[in-house]
Amino acid sequence: MPLLKTARMVIQHCSRSFYVLFITTLIPSVALSENICVDQYCLEARLALTTQEQEKGLQGVAHLADNEGMLFVFNPPRPVCMWMKDVPIDLEVVFFDENGRLMAVRQMKAQTENTHCAPSKVAWALEVNPGWFEKKRLTKGAKLQFN
Incomplete structure (x- = not known):
């Protein structure tokens, strides 16, 4: 079970990181x-x-x-x-x-x-x-x- 929980946390973190990366490419210069x-x-x-x-x-x-x-x-x-x-x-x-x-x-x-x-x-x-x-x-x- 701890392995599954760790995997979920990694996926959530990567999703957030991708979202931030995606948003910053849409707005090249703030x-x-x-x-x-x-x-x-x-x-x-x-x-x-x-x-x-x-x-x-x-x-x-x-x-x-x-x-x-x-x-x-x-x-x-x-x-x-x-x-x-x-x-x-x-x-x-x-x-x-x-x-x-x-x-x-x-x-x-x-x-x-x-x-x-x-x-x-x-x-x-x-x-x-x-x-x-x-x-x-x-x-x-x-x-x-x-x-």
Whole structure:
């Protein structure tokens, strides 16, 4: 009897594993998000971790709520330039150094291929609605934090 019980457990485990594998192949890429703050102001940021996610960015996104953005993660930190090809909304991009300190804010117009570059190596770039940082009076040196 214990052998039969063990066999059932193995079959159940394999069935669950197959189901999880099957579901993950149907959904090839689920956008991860993280609650982040810059000083005391928080928002929900979609994460762009891979080169593919970073190249796509917010292409095709027609609206961002006031408390939404996209955080590009660069590990190791490196020189970064952003552009707005196929992005239908204006955005601002904010560059952070390896210590999470705000280095620069750049305004970006929808559907353009102009490059917007960081002044030096970047660990994170955050895209948000235009004016988000100005409305909150966040300036150079503000600190990026993860909750």
